[in-house]
Amino acid sequence: MASIASSEGDRTLDPAMQVGGAGVDVASSTPLQHRFSPYSWNGGTVLAVAGKDYCVVATDKRLAEGYSILSRKIDRALQLTDKTVIACGGSHNDVEALYNHLKLRAVMYKYNHEEDLSTIGAAQLLSNTLYYKRFFPYYALAVIAGLDDDGVGYVAGYDAVGSYLRSRDGYTANGSAAAIAMPILDNALGKVGVSSGLDEKPEYSIADTIEMLKDIFVTVGERDILCGDAVDIYAITATGTEHEVFELKAD
Amino acid sequence: MATVSQTLACAASGADVSAGRSAADPHKHTTSPIVTGTSVVALKYKDGVMMAADTLGSYGSLSRFTDLRRIVTTGGYTLVGADGDYSDFQYVQDILKELEVEDACVADGITHSPKEIWCCMARILYHRRSKMNPLWNNLVIAGFHEGEAFLGTTDKIGTSYECDFVATGMGLHMAMPILRRHWKPNMSESEARELLESCMRTLFYRDCRTINKITFASATKKGPSVDEPVEVSTEWSYQSFVDPKAGSDTGGSW
Numbered sequence: 001m002a003s004i005a006s007s008e009g010d011r012t013l014d015p016a017m018q019v020g021g022a023g024v025d026v027a028s029s030t031p032l033q034h035r036f037s038p039y040s041w042n043g044g045t046v047l048a049v050a051g052k053d054y055c056v057v058a059t060d061k062r063l064a065e066g067y068s069i070l071s072r073k074i075d076r077a078l079q080l081t082d083k084t085v086i087a088c089g090g091s092h093n094d095v096e097a098l099y100n101h102l103k104l105r106a107v108m109y110k111y112n113h114e115e116d117l118s119t120i121g122a123a124q125l126l127s128n129t130l131y132y133k134r135f136f137p138y139y140a141l142a143v144i145a146g147l148d149d150d151g152v153g154y155v156a157g158y159d160a161v162g163s164y165l166r167s168r169d170g171y172t173a174n175g176s177a178a179a180i181a182m183p184i185l186d187n188a189l190g191k192v193g194v195s196s197g198l199d200e201k202p203e204y205s206i207a208d209t210i211e212m213l214k215d216i217f218v219t220v221g222e223r224d225i226l227c228g229d230a231v232d233i234y235a236i237t238a239t240g241t242e243h244e245v246f247e248l249k250a251d
Numbered sequence: 252m253a254t255v256s257q258t259l260a261c262a263a264s265g266a267d268v269s270a271g272r273s274a275a276d277p278h279k280h281t282t283s284p285i286v287t288g289t290s291v292v293a294l295k296y297k298d299g300v301m302m303a304a305d306t307l308g309s310y311g312s313l314s315r316f317t318d319l320r321r322i323v324t325t326g327g328y329t330l331v332g333a334d335g336d337y338s339d340f341q342y343v344q345d346i347l348k349e350l351e352v353e354d355a356c357v358a359d360g361i362t363h364s365p366k367e368i369w370c371c372m373a374r375i376l377y378h379r380r381s382k383m384n385p386l387w388n389n390l391v392i393a394g395f396h397e398g399e400a401f402l403g404t405t406d407k408i409g410t411s412y413e414c415d416f417v418a419t420g421m422g423l424h425m426a427m428p429i430l431r432r433h434w435k436p437n438m439s440e441s442e443a444r445e446l447l448e449s450c451m452r453t454l455f456y457r458d459c460r461t462i463n464k465i466t467f468a469s470a471t472k473k474g475p476s477v478d479e480p481v482e483v484s485t486e487w488s489y490q491s492f493v494d495p496k497a498g499s500d501t502g503g504s505w
Contacts, residue, residue, distance in 0.1 A: 036385060063410075065410075068423055068427075070412060092410050093380070093410045096377075096411070097409070
């Protein structure tokens with residue numbers, strides 16, 4: 001049985017995965033074919049914390065594929081309006097396509113309504129946009145962060161097909177290292193549920209929140225090989241959004 | 252012919268897209284590459300961008316064509332290099348030619364910038380992957396426009412990013428470590444050329460799908476240009492090549 005080699009080594013030759021299950025006789029001399037996948041798992045960890053009058057969202061800048069690092073400086077976050085930021089882990093091609101679409105929708109909303117899309121509106125738009133592709137999903141694990149209509153921090157996490165929930169405790173994690181970061185956030189900030197840690201939780205300032213997120217990314221970068229290089233941090237307040245880049249280990 | 256909805260339904264159910272088509276269907280999706288090119292390596296340097304690729308067209312493990320040019324110029328500023336399926340790259344060249352013709356018809360002297368071409372290529376490759384009918388290439392797009400060097404890449408599913416240096420395919424595993432160690436900003440032309448030669452030499456030693464006939468290309472303020480293929484120097488008398496310790500616990504490797 002012949003097989004045709006390619007320039008890349010990442011495709012499987014497992015006969016069970018061969019293309020054309022209906023038309024190809026496995027026992028014949030038909031060449032084995034590689035299964036094409038339209039998705040890639042490029043990593044990407046997103047953390048977000050909301051405060052009384054602010055919101056912070058942080059995401060790493062490493063674009064990975066398998067054991068390879070493709071880039072150390074990509075942008076995973078999209079500043080949609082002055083007070084709304086979206087960030088996604090997942091398949092970076094889909095994330096880019098999703099962002100291109102959302103950017104257009106935000107611009108058209110402004111033309112039509114002469115005001116920015118609200119954070120809550122953007123959250124619903126993102127959900128609908130993801131669900132519209134329910135049967136060929138955008139592989140984008142999203143977090144939306146911003147200020148709601150009352151100026152209070154808003155944080156919500158999504159799955160790839162648009163199911164979303166505003167965090168009751170004002171923090172969430174998504175993407176590659178969400179499972180590592182979430183218990184740390186639970187312990188530091190959780191007020192409800194079984195993993196809420198201490199009974200009394202202090203109100204953190206925006207500066208303290210940023211420091212905490214930096215610490216968590218340093219920790220997570222030691223355990224998740226897809227997380228590292230640098231972190232984009234967006235601090236959202238009523239006066240606007242400030243962006244900084246925090247360096248991580250590039251190993 | 253599979254309709255779009257059939258294609259999407261198949262994609263969603265995990266079933267293969269070809270299951271919805273008859274054997275007589277003349278429309279064939281690229282499910283695997285046929286004639287392939289291997290790594291493309293490129294880097295930014297003081298005067299612009301430099302790129303290299305060998306001239307081999309592999310047919311499986313057969314060295315089928317030995318003089319394929321996998322780096323082309325397009326517009327007034329840009330180089331496009333490709334690995335993967337050569338016929339798909341020829342289709343990409345047709346699209347680039349169409350863009351050039353459109354630009355020429357407007358006749359205002361303006362052609363697309365390297366970044367615009369990179370963006371366009373990424374969208375085309377993403378569009379084709381979304382139809383489950385990919386163009387089976389990694390593209391490297393390099394150029395020099397308005398005093399700035401540009402280097403970007405996209406794969407067959409539209410994963411795209413800009414970079415200071417890049418290597419595709421096997422080069423990602425074997426040339427990238429060399430580039431990471433030796434690349435620095437503002438290298439001279441000879442330093443850049445030497446580094447690229449070092450990458451191509453290593454790939455020729457270790458990647459089975461290579462030949463020692465390599466096209467170098469550059470994009471500077473003078474515009475993009477692709478040189479005729481040249482050989483890089485090789486050294487086969489290293490002790491580890493001559494006596495590869497076959498049969499020892501290294502398995503003949505070194």
